[in-house]
Amino acid sequence: MKASKSGEFALIDRIIAEINKVKPGEWNALVSGIGDDAALIRTRSRYQVATTDCLVEDVHFKKSFLDWNALGWKALAINxxxxxAMGGTPNYALVSLAIPLNTEVEDVLRLYRGMLEAARESGTIIAGGNISRASEIAVHTTVxxxxxxxxxxxxxxxxxxxxLIAVTGRLGAAAGGLRTLAGSLHAARIDAEALEKAFWYPQPRIDVGRILVKNGIRCGMDVSDGLVADLGHILEMSRAGARIxxxxIPVHPSVAVLGFEGLDLALTGGEDYELLFTGKKExxxxxxAEACCPITIIGEVTRGAGKLEVVGSDGKLIPVENGGWHHF
Amino acid sequence: MKASKSGEFALIDRIIAEINKVKPGEWNALVSGIGDDAALIRTRSRYQVATTDCLVEDVHFKKSFLDWNALGWKALAINxxxxxAMGGTPNYALVSLAIPLNTEVEDVLRLYRGMLEAARESGTIIAGGNISRASEIAVHTTVxxxxxxxxxxxxxxxxxxxxLIAVTGRLGAAAGGLRTLAGSLHAARIDAEALEKAFWYPQPRIDVGRILVKNGIRCGMDVSDGLVADLGHILEMSRAGARIxxxxIPVHPSVAVLGFEGLDLALTGGEDYELLFTGKKExxxxxxAEACCPITIIGEVTRGAGKLEVVGSDGKLIPVENGGWHHF
Structure with a gap:
């Protein structure tokens, strides 16, 4: 059934039914959830971390390769x-969804099911939201x-x-996945599956973020725009330079097979959602030793304000200007 | 200059400059704001209220009568x-903005200026946000x-x-304003100005919400879908009936001049963002006595589960089925 035929309130009721299928975690934080003017939540700490991000049709994905369940997962996971990336623990999310009138109700429910998987795995409550019609699909999520x-x-x-500068996991696969889905990269079937999964199902490194803070690391962010661009953000805000x-670089094996193109995807591709951080060697x-994913040291912080040098295996500098993902 | 020519980061820098022009309030809650992965905020209470809402082109406004400053005000004010409507005090907002590439940078700054006016008046911090291109304008705001x-x-x-059931302020003007702007209602010039202002610049009743809670009122919401529809939400969730x-009904004078059409706008028009609440007479x-706006008793809560009766001045019931604003 189309959303237009279902009507707003009937659709919201079905979304609430999906959300209510997920059992709340141990910490019973939600005093009053969906259905009132605002959600009412009890927190443990007075120090909150708050973020918002969106996925918009034709900007972050194409309808031609849209997977609704994956869209829901990713919309929450990137937040x-x-x-x-702040070393924080997620508490709750608010979802502002915009969909065309001819969207299938079942697809909206698939989106919520994917989102609820990411919520359940991370102990996040879907505390509220909003739904509006629009000419294109957009999921604006706040955590x-x-x-x-x-x-x-x-x-x-x-x-x-x-x-020293270090990064979690492997890089380049998400960007490789986007190119595979869009048809501009032709990988072997087994690699294509891994790449598309990396694009659609990023794994937020919540545990690692907390491990970093526990061990005295104070500088970190996630790799969303691409390693070079994101390291640039750190250097700019820290008034420092870097040499990597x-x-x-831990290039994901499914793009490493592409040689220099794989390295380029790892350096500038973006959307890997690994953590990039700096700290003392010890x-x-x-x-x-504590983290459940690879941690790779890729370089060090230098004096040169904002200057980033990428040294190739031949000892020469690789030019990296204009690296990273821009939304315009 | 168009947003496409400015580029994402230059546009964000200009937005940050606008935000930084506004001095923070006495409560220095913001530990770290825009520029990191998430905002870091210190709160006073462990009980949070959280909400999200959006304004989308061609759904909530038309480009033909778009006022960017007003759009910014309204996007924050409705949240x-x-x-x-929860009786809460706003702390901070996150703004997820979607704009077409050909949007003028100056218009985006106007939007933020309007939003910052509403932020300043209410003591709300614009703590973070996100910007993406899209085919239509959409402002998704979380408070x-x-x-x-x-x-x-x-x-x-x-x-x-x-x-007893009571409501703040006057009703029907915002819906009258939308119809005036869209050209389907022709009001005298002085009324048209008042109506358009009511549509674009709703005044969130933050002080009244707190006064309600202080005086022991426990049931309330804001009038966004229309008085009949919103009272219906209260009745459904309270398993009660009502007779008004x-x-x-405090029909706004600029629509009261329209006679029955004015009453209809007040009953079903929506977007007035007044508070609707129930409580004991005392x-x-x-x-x-404490509130700085009119408080009008319009009826009482009855036993009949979900049943809403609107009694006309002749003592006969006015049919109000399907009242209120639906987004589909």
Missing amino acids: LSDIA IGEVPARGKALLRSKAKKGD EAAR AIEKVA | LSDIA IGEVPARGKALLRSKAKKGD EAAR AIEKVA
């Missing part, structure tokens, strides 16, 4: 990743989390000269 | 109204506020038989 204290957060401005080695080693 | 304690909130489910008198009288 959870921002909370992880509110918390950190235990003022100083217990990862900021972009805290990189210090001499810090191309040979150390702290990073402790993090690596 | 502030939801916080008011997080707080209430002092669990029971100190207005809920839709708390109406009790015998409660048409002659008591509590309402105390509220009326």
Whole structure:
């Protein structure tokens, strides 16, 4: 049935029914959820971390390769990743959904099911939302989390000269997945599946974010625009420089097979939602021992304000100007 | 200059500059704002109220009568109204903006200026946001506020038989304004100005919301879908009925001149963002003495579950089925 035929309130009732299928976690934070003017939530900490991000048709995905369940997962996961990038714990999410009138109700429910999977895995409550018609699909999601204290957060401005630079997981797969879905990259079937999964189902590194803070790391962010662009944000806000080695970049195996193109995707592709952070060697080693994903040291923070050097395996600098994903 | 020519980061820098022009209030809640993965905020209370709402081109406004400053004001104000409708105090907002590439940078700044006016008047911090291109303009805004304690909130489910029903301010002007702007209602010039202002610049009743809670009122919401539809939400969630008198409805003078059409706008028009609440006569009288806007008793809560009767001045029932604003 189309959303237009179902009507707004009937559609909202079906969404609420999906949300109510998910059992609340141990921390019974939700005093009053969907159905009132605003959600009412009890928090543990007075220090909140809050972020919002959106996925818009024809900007972040094409209808030709849209997977509604995946869209729901990703819409929440990219916000959870921002909370992880602050070293925070997510508490609740608000979802503002815009859909064309001819959208199938079942597709909207698929979107919510995907989102609820990401919510359940991360202990996040879908506390409220809004639905409007629009000419294209857009999912605007806000996540509110918390950190235990003022100083217990990862900021972009805290990189210090001499810090090592490290990254979680493998890079380049999400951008490879987008290109595979859009038909501009032809990978072997097994790689294509891995790449498309990396594009649609990013894994927010919430546990690692907390491990970083626990071990005294104070500078971090997530890789959403691409490694080079995001490291640039850290350098700009920390008034520092960096030197990273191309040979150390943990290129995802499914794009590493592409050679230099794979390295380029890892450096500038974006949407990997891994954590990029800086800190002392000993702290990073402790993090690596605790984290359940690879932690790779890729370079170090230098004095040169804003200057980023990427050194190739031949010792020469690789030009990286204009790297990263721009929304315009 | 068009947004496409300015580029994403330059546009964000200009938006940040606008936001930084506004001095923070006494409560220095913002630890770290725009520029990091998430905003970091310190709150007073552990009980949060959180809401999200959007304004989308061709659904909530037409480009033909778009006023960017007003759009910014309204995008925030409608969310502030939801916080008011919980009896809460707004703390901070996150703004997810979607704009076509050919949008003028100056128009985006106008939008933010309008939003910042509403933020300043209500003591709300614009703590973060996101910007994306899209084929149509959409402003998705989230506001997080707080209430002092669990029971100190207005809920839709708390109406009790015998409660009187009251509403703040005057109704029908916002819907009259929309019709005037769209050209389907021709009002005298002086009325047209008042109506258009009511449509674009709703005044969130934050102070009244707090006065309600302070005086023991426990049931309230804001009038966004229209008086009949919204009272219907209260009745459904409170499993109660209501009987209201048409002659008591505080129809806005600029639509009251239209006779029955004015009453209809007040009953079903929506977007007035006044507060609708129920409580004991003595509590309402105390509220009326403290509030800086008119408080009008329009009827009472009855036993009949979900049943709403609107009694005309001739004593006969006025049919009100299918009243209110639907988004589909």
